[in-house]
Amino acid sequence: MSVLRPLDKQPGLNTATILLVGTEDALLQQLADSMLKEDCASELRVHLARSLPLPSSVDRPRIDLIVFVVNLHSKYSLRNVEESLHYVDATFFLGKAAFLATGAGRESHCSVHRNTIMKLAHTYRSPLFFCDLEIEGFRATMAQRLVRMLQICAGHVPGVSALNLLSLLRSSETLAPEDL
Amino acid sequence: MEMQPREQAATESPDSGGGEGRPPQVAGAQEARPEDRLTLLLRLKAQTKQQLLEYKSMLDASEEKTPEQIMQDKQIEAKIEDLENEIEEVKTAFEIKRLALHRMQLSAALKKNLEKINPQTSVLMDNMKHILKLNKLIMKSQQESWDLEEKLLDVRKKRLQLKQASESKLLEIQTEKNKQKDDLAIMENSDKIKTVQQNLQTEIQVTTVIQHVFQNLILGSKANWAEDSAFKEIVLQLEKNLTMIK
Numbered sequence: 502m503s504v505l506r507p508l509d510k511q512p513g514l515n516t517a518t519i520l521l522v523g524t525e526d527a528l529l530q531q532l533a534d535s536m537l538k539e540d541c542a543s544e545l546r547v548h549l550a551r552s553l554p555l556p557s558s559v560d561r562p563r564i565d566l567i568v569f570v571v572n573l574h575s576k577y578s579l580r581n582v583e584e585s586l587h588y589v590d591a592t593f594f595l596g597k598a599a600f601l602a603t604g605a606g607r608e609s610h611c612s613v614h615r616n617t618i619m620k621l622a623h624t625y626r627s628p629l630f631f632c633d634l635e636i637e638g639f640r641a642t643m644a645q646r647l648v649r650m651l652q653i654c655a656g657h658v659p660g661v662s663a664l665n666l667l668s669l670l671r672s673s674e675t676l677a678p679e680d681l
Numbered sequence: 682m683e684m685q686p687r688e689q690a691a692t693e694s695p696d697s698g699g700g701e702g703r704p705p706q707v708a709g710a711q712e713a714r715p716e717d718r719l720t721l722l723l724r725l726k727a728q729t730k731q732q733l734l735e736y737k738s739m740l741d742a743s744e745e746k747t748p749e750q751i752m753q754d755k756q757i758e759a760k761i762e763d764l765e766n767e768i769e770e771v772k773t774a775f776e777i778k779r780l781a782l783h784r785m786q787l788s789a790a791l792k793k794n795l796e797k798i799n800p801q802t803s804v805l806m807d808n809m810k811h812i813l814k815l816n817k818l819i820m821k822s823q824q825e826s827w828d829l830e831e832k833l834l835d836v837r838k839k840r841l842q843l844k845q846a847s848e849s850k851l852l853e854i855q856t857e858k859n860k861q862k863d864d865l866a867i868m869e870n871s872d873k874i875k876t877v878q879q880n881l882q883t884e885i886q887v888t889t890v891i892q893h894v895f896q897n898l899i900l901g902s903k904a905n906w907a908e909d910s911a912f913k914e915i916v917l918q919l920e921k922n923l924t925m926i927k
Contacts, residue, residue, distance in 0.1 A: 508735070508736060515721075592739070626765075656728060656735050657731070658731070659727040659730065660731075662738075668765070668769060671765070
């Protein structure tokens with residue numbers, strides 16, 4: 502199956518799986534390591550992928566959160582992510598997908614404008630995070646945030662669902678794209 | 682896809698079985714383990730409940746038929762925003778109801794508590810009395826500040842009125858002065874005064890001529906006018922220049 506669906510498999514017991522999609526292998530690996538270092542009561546599984554669709558030969562658990570990593574320094578990564586978005590089911594965007602833009606710190610190297618990625622996130626109604634994954638401190642903070650989000654999306658936090666979190670995150674964000 | 686999409690997986694086992702961040706205990710782990718297992722089981726129960734709820738809600742959602750017609754982008758955006766607003770409204774309504782419920786529960790518990798204990802001596806009653814005192818103080822000071830503001834407003838109004846009155850008075854004074862000036866100017870230019878002035882001039886000239894005549898008479902008579910005081914007075918009076926009097 503080429504299209505990822507959120508609830509087509511049974512959830513693993515006490516397991517939460519995140520899928521990081523992006524072209525920057527080194528950054529993804531570093532982010533994965535930071536996330537695994539985080540203190541978390543559930544078992545974390547981090548999958549990395551260059552682009553979708555994923556090969557169906559591999560037996561993988563249910564994916565709870567997809568993070569699309571876009572490097573603002575390269576247009577190729579943006580195009581890669583845009584093409585991968587076609588292989589994700591629409592129900593994923595009810596809180597189980599997020600965008601992460603890296604490299605915004607060095608404005609001179611940015612070839613993708615900030616507003617482009619903001620429009621993309623706005624179209625898909627998903628939260629957008631800006632984080633310089635090269636800097637250790639920011640990466641650790643981002644990893645912490647992603648771990649918390651992952652726990653909520655996997656259903657490990659009673660009382661909060663992914664959609665709930667999405668509407669909570671939305672209220673502070675929707676102002677920015679309307680100003681464009 | 683030009684290149685084969687690669688996939689890597691990394692896993693991690695939990696640091697302690699359901700420890701939730703507690704420091705690992707080296708000694709006495711035996712007694713700790715049954716407790717850990719219990720918390721783990723409880724946590725798993727909560728997780729499974731939440732996941733079941735999610736699956737159920739997805740089932741309910743998928744039963745609703747989505748409209749298959751092709752809509753324009755703007756319409757889709759508007760519909761999505763409507764749905765988002767609906768979610769927000771439901772959430773706020775739920776929060777409000779929960780608050781109301783909490784409040785009712787709190788007041789019921791309070792009522793039961795009050796019935797049980799001696800109402801005179803409890804700390805709760807002291808707190809409530811203190812609250813009432815403070816509220817009275819607040820209301821009093823609010824009333825005082827309101828009164829002061831009223832007085833301030835009155836004073837300001839009076840000041841404004843006085844200013845307006847003084848303005849009108851000054852205006853009156855100015856108009857009066859202007860009128861006076863105009864009148865004076867008119868009077869000075871009137872014909873009556875001119876004729877009177879001319880008559881005065883002629884009279885002065887006539888008198889001056891008469892003075893000169895008498896002077897020459899007395900001088901021509903060669904009489905000694907300095908001897909007699911009355912005579913001297915008359916001569917000196919004739920010397921007076923009448924144009925200076927004007």
